[in-house]
Amino acid sequence: MDRMEFLSSLRTSSDSRMVLLVLDGLGGLPHPDTGLTELESARTPNLDALARESACGLVHAVGPGITPGSGPAHMALFGYDPVRHEVGRGVLSALGVGMDLGPEDIAARVNFCTVENGVITDRRAGRISTEENARLCEKLSAIRLDGLEAVIRPEKEHRAALVLRGQGLSERISDTDPQRTGVPPLTCRPLVDGDTAAERTASLVNRYLDEASRILADEHPANMLLTRGFARKPDIPHMTDLYGIRAGAVATYPMYRAVARLVGMELVETGASFADQVEALAGAWEDYEYFFIHYKYTDSRGEDGDFEAKVACIEEVDRSIPRILELRPDVLVVTGDHSTPALLGAHSWHPSPLLFHSRWERKDEVDSFGERACARGMLGTFPAVDLLPMMLASARRLTKFGA
Amino acid sequence: MDRMEFLSSLRTSSDSRMVLLVLDGLGGLPHPDTGLTELESARTPNLDALARESACGLVHAVGPGITPGSGPAHMALFGYDPVRHEVGRGVLSALGVGMDLGPEDIAARVNFCTVENGVITDRRAGRISTEENARLCEKLSAIRLDGLEAVIRPEKEHRAALVLRGQGLSERISDTDPQRTGVPPLTCRPLVDGDTAAERTASLVNRYLDEASRILADEHPANMLLTRGFARKPDIPHMTDLYGIRAGAVATYPMYRAVARLVGMELVETGASFADQVEALAGAWEDYEYFFIHYKYTDSRGEDGDFEAKVACIEEVDRSIPRILELRPDVLVVTGDHSTPALLGAHSWHPSPLLFHSRWERKDEVDSFGERACARGMLGTFPAVDLLPMMLASARRLTKFGA
Numbered sequence: 001m002d003r004m005e006f007l008s009s010l011r012t013s014s015d016s017r018m019v020l021l022v023l024d025g026l027g028g029l030p031h032p033d034t035g036l037t038e039l040e041s042a043r044t045p046n047l048d049a050l051a052r053e054s055a056c057g058l059v060h061a062v063g064p065g066i067t068p069g070s071g072p073a074h075m076a077l078f079g080y081d082p083v084r085h086e087v088g089r090g091v092l093s094a095l096g097v098g099m100d101l102g103p104e105d106i107a108a109r110v111n112f113c114t115v116e117n118g119v120i121t122d123r124r125a126g127r128i129s130t131e132e133n134a135r136l137c138e139k140l141s142a143i144r145l146d147g148l149e150a151v152i153r154p155e156k157e158h159r160a161a162l163v164l165r166g167q168g169l170s171e172r173i174s175d176t177d178p179q180r181t182g183v184p185p186l187t188c189r190p191l192v193d194g195d196t197a198a199e200r201t202a203s204l205v206n207r208y209l210d211e212a213s214r215i216l217a218d219e220h221p222a223n224m225l226l227t228r229g230f231a232r233k234p235d236i237p238h239m240t241d242l243y244g245i246r247a248g249a250v251a252t253y254p255m256y257r258a259v260a261r262l263v264g265m266e267l268v269e270t271g272a273s274f275a276d277q278v279e280a281l282a283g284a285w286e287d288y289e290y291f292f293i294h295y296k297y298t299d300s301r302g303e304d305g306d307f308e309a310k311v312a313c314i315e316e317v318d319r320s321i322p323r324i325l326e327l328r329p330d331v332l333v334v335t336g337d338h339s340t341p342a343l344l345g346a347h348s349w350h351p352s353p354l355l356f357h358s359r360w361e362r363k364d365e366v367d368s369f370g371e372r373a374c375a376r377g378m379l380g381t382f383p384a385v386d387l388l389p390m391m392l393a394s395a396r397r398l399t400k401f402g403a
Numbered sequence: 404m405d406r407m408e409f410l411s412s413l414r415t416s417s418d419s420r421m422v423l424l425v426l427d428g429l430g431g432l433p434h435p436d437t438g439l440t441e442l443e444s445a446r447t448p449n450l451d452a453l454a455r456e457s458a459c460g461l462v463h464a465v466g467p468g469i470t471p472g473s474g475p476a477h478m479a480l481f482g483y484d485p486v487r488h489e490v491g492r493g494v495l496s497a498l499g500v501g502m503d504l505g506p507e508d509i510a511a512r513v514n515f516c517t518v519e520n521g522v523i524t525d526r527r528a529g530r531i532s533t534e535e536n537a538r539l540c541e542k543l544s545a546i547r548l549d550g551l552e553a554v555i556r557p558e559k560e561h562r563a564a565l566v567l568r569g570q571g572l573s574e575r576i577s578d579t580d581p582q583r584t585g586v587p588p589l590t591c592r593p594l595v596d597g598d599t600a601a602e603r604t605a606s607l608v609n610r611y612l613d614e615a616s617r618i619l620a621d622e623h624p625a626n627m628l629l630t631r632g633f634a635r636k637p638d639i640p641h642m643t644d645l646y647g648i649r650a651g652a653v654a655t656y657p658m659y660r661a662v663a664r665l666v667g668m669e670l671v672e673t674g675a676s677f678a679d680q681v682e683a684l685a686g687a688w689e690d691y692e693y694f695f696i697h698y699k700y701t702d703s704r705g706e707d708g709d710f711e712a713k714v715a716c717i718e719e720v721d722r723s724i725p726r727i728l729e730l731r732p733d734v735l736v737v738t739g740d741h742s743t744p745a746l747l748g749a750h751s752w753h754p755s756p757l758l759f760h761s762r763w764e765r766k767d768e769v770d771s772f773g774e775r776a777c778a779r780g781m782l783g784t785f786p787a788v789d790l791l792p793m794m795l796a797s798a799r800r801l802t803k804f805g806a
Contacts, residue, residue, distance in 0.1 A: 029763070029765060030765065030766065035766075037765075058783075062804055063789070063792065064785065064789040064792055064793050064796075065410075065789065065791075065792025065793040065794075065795060065796035065801060066413070066792060066796070066801070066804055067796065067801065067802070067803045067804065068803065068804050068805060069803050069804060069805035069806045070805075070806070071805045071806045072804055072805035073805075082804075082805070083409060083804075086805060087805070087806075088806075089806040092806060229806065255806070344763070346803075347803055348763075348796075349792075349793075349796040349801070350765060371765055371781075372765070372767060372768065372781065375767060375780075375781045375783075376779070380783050381782075381783045381785070
């Protein structure tokens, strides 16, 4: 029996409410001048007070030394083995813009790009506006190919999602995005020679891209498409079914909305600011038992390498913590999906600080929310897949195993 | 996908240098008079200063409660599951003395011993000199058997390695060393009845040992051979291939040189003292990206039960730490392969203290290098197989997993 089936076999009902608050890329590295990380530098009176009333620890999304993308990191926080349940980039793009994916459909992430004299000069077509993107996607909807239904939808700026529907398609095909400029777009090919379904799909993709090139020929700067991450929706059991919970996601960015949908969550309508997100959480309080609330900008500012701006983002979240506590969640976990130290300007492998607040959790002696403080916490350093069972337990949603 | 394939799939290149310094049997138990372990008793200003600038923890080579031999303990430190990738004693002996092993060859560890009136009176033949050993191995090279090429080479004192080459040999045969005195040497037998390849090999081994007995009949005290640990070289992917690194081993003892060769390391020429080893490290600095430097005597003095001598060994290593730091390694890890408490006079199951020094590692509040100090460290207690991914990550040699 796998770990999810085992957990599912222990499920029991309760009226409790669980909240998982993820500050994307929360963990950091010490600033050379102060020896303090972003989180340790931030003025966070509310999170510090919460840490004093919580059990704390550090959490690895995938494993020691492994730098996770946000997809696998969130899958782990939702209780899924992130290596076994790998989700392709195309699937995250398609679900993120609200497209439905059948079991046979193939999805890809698309960039509008600029091609001049046959070579790519800008992989993002000058980051065209989302409106321009929508107009171009509408033009591309005229493409008709025998044996293939192709639907393209705008994401933000130069990003789009492409879904291919037809008989006997295969996702085992290569990217056409060479991930650099100064070279032509690649031809789509089967990943393995002699894979006839993949050969046929690659040939359809190439015909689609030829048509797209013709349709976009007079456009500027977005006169071509680059595709990558062809994938089929993985067969993932919904956490909502497994554990008998209704789950709502309060997330503003497409990719996180996509991962949430993939595991069975419903999307809660929300405004853009974190205060808006917390109000959306409050508004949906009676509709769900498990809430995932995702804050993006700690990661964005970390990737920018902007230490101070990341500190300010953490402080913005801190100000809304009292409003979350007013809802009296039975379990409240605050953590990151991975670290994004401003000093690195990128995702990193360092475990994320975590606080676990519940009436039924032991409290430790951690008196502030930070990486080193959490390292002294009662929960130690643990893998993220263990978080969901801990949350279900403290929510009194798991019964005893064995006599 | 297994963990090594997974890690390998994430490899990326870098110009960084990693050093793993293993003090064999480093960990200990508190002296009853002082309450301090060997490491806690040693005056180690350099290691203490390094610990203050590092992340610290405790590392289990195989698992809680498991006392590892040096072979599996080192395999784990090099990133291999030590239970899955078990290496036979014979293979370590043969590789340790520089013999090559083909995929079909069978290797055994040999002791010269003393037999009187048909029974073993000394399993080590009075620890004959290495020179005497070499003379006897030369005599034994005269043995000729149909269908078997047998090569014997001296190790240190009474120890030797035997390699058998031929068609259809099997390693599934029993030891002839009964591991005690007062009994005759055992007859080699197949481990499982009816295993014809093993039956044939055992019969060849017995004929070889009969011949050896005749050739050594007039020698004293070494008038017979005991064989054990028949093994074939395991099919182990080289860490150098998996992770795209050149690796050099600075080790003086045959067995550690053998394990290093087995995982793809090259041997760096070195003098006998630890200061010599550090100079050898410095001399090879441009040739490798990963260095394994092995210090034997902490284990030897622990096995002797000599607490004070083990303390002195740790202090000897401490004096050379500044020279290692002058090389400015990007990652420097100092740890043991297992504990060898002088109070036990043997390997033990206690986790090894570890310090991890890198620009990209979080620093904790540990202010000295010792077992109890490391137990309060940021890295917690973790399995040794996780060390290599942590080192590769801090050396910026692993890319992100997933979108």
